[in-house]
Amino acid sequence: MNICMVGYGMMGVWHSDALIGRDARFHTLVGRRPEAAREFAERYGYARWTVDLDEALADPEVDAVIIASPSETHPEFALKAIAAGKPTLLEIPLAMTLEESEAVVAAADARGVPFGLCHPMRLQPEYGPIREAALSGADPIRQIAGRFYIHRLSNVGATGYHRSWTDNILWHHFAHFVDLGLWLLDFEGELAYSFLGPLHPQTGIPMECILSVETPRNQTLLVSGSYCSRERIYDSLIVTDRQSYRLDILRNRLVTGDGPVEVAPEKDNLALVTQDFVAAVREGRQPAVPGRSVLPAMRVLHAAQMRWDAIHGRQSLPGRRLSD
Structure with missing residues (x-):
């Protein structure tokens, strides 16, 4: 499964570590700064890197997206990934407002793609x-x-x-x-x-x-x-x-x-979320924490x-x- 990772901070590290040895290919790394994105991609073996999320999502080889970018970017990036038809795992929080949260969940429901939240x-x-x-x-x-x-x-x-x-x-x-x-x-x-x-x-x-x-x-x-x-x-x-x-x-x-x-440490619990997401995409089901379930x-x-x-x-x- 070709993974697109959005973000190279601590959560980008933890999600990438969780995928090692899990029959998932580090396909594309999306970052904000070219130098940092290139360094992270080389360290983990991502096949390519870019600072353009739209470019990454347009690649038909990308099978799934994990968004680990800053919190206020979550709804914008999730909506783009969902619109591209990519199964998406989004780091916490879903959004910084209820309106944006509901909009992202509604988009995922309408598109019918697996959409999960990282609530370890x-x-x-x-x-x-x-x-x-x-x-x-x-x-x-x-x-x-x-x-x-x-x-x-x-x-x-x-x-x-x-x-x-x-x-x-x-x-x-x-x-x-x-x-x-x-x-x-x-x-x-x-x-x-x-x-x-x-x-x-x-x-x-x-x-x-x-x-x-x-x-x-x-x-x-x-x-x-x-x-x-x-x-x-x-x-x-x-x-x-x-x-x-x-x-x-x-x-x-x-x-x-x-x-x-x-x-087990917190990082191990987050790995369970990441690994379940990959399994959910393969099995055609929703991840363990579906987007709609966090709206309350x-x-x-x-x-x-x-x-x-x-x-x-x-x-x-x-x-x-x-x-x-």
Whole structure:
């Protein structure tokens, strides 16, 4: 299968690593800067590289596309790949607005191509049995909490690379936890409370966020985070009737009432998404996380954004440019 990879940052690396030895050919690498694109293509053995996505998508040899570009480019690039009839795997987030999210999903449905989202938390092996036990009634979930705290006053990503784009705590990092929580609870979700901080004078973006979702079954999903924290925290806590599960994503450790155990790193879970996508294309099915299945999470994020807009005014921000 000839793969077109869009993006050469950390996610481009992780997706490419996941494809090694998987009967997939590194066909085309699409990047923004010629020198960086050429270096990445040569390092991984992509047959060609380009800075023109339209040119890559016009190639009939390309069988599938993985989009790992900056967040605000996701809807534009996904729409182009879908219009070209290419099965597409899109990195999180689906888009930076609900309107764009719905437009991309509608386009994929109309075109009838496999279209999946990279939500690796759903494929975390430890979460599946928790969800099954909850949905069967054997061990109902009471509460889910997700936390994402980092220190990011400059535009440097997890690898130490100074990026050309700006991140967004609500639409990117909270998308992980909100989607996970709604999936575990089997609930489409309505926002109960949200706080999205004011614009930071140095970064020009909101740096703190808190939101909660409540279900009719008296279950709660709480997500909190900050880009100003001196301590790095990236974990989830699930409390059920019989047990509690705290997954420390940074330390690859699951802590329950029975004690801690080591779990696979985040990169390995992302590889499951990549490999499932390739299998889905071969088998003519939808990937494990179909595009439409993440819309409930996007609606919750949209509600939080609407509350911020009502206070501060709807506006374009670094990393989230709005159309007129």
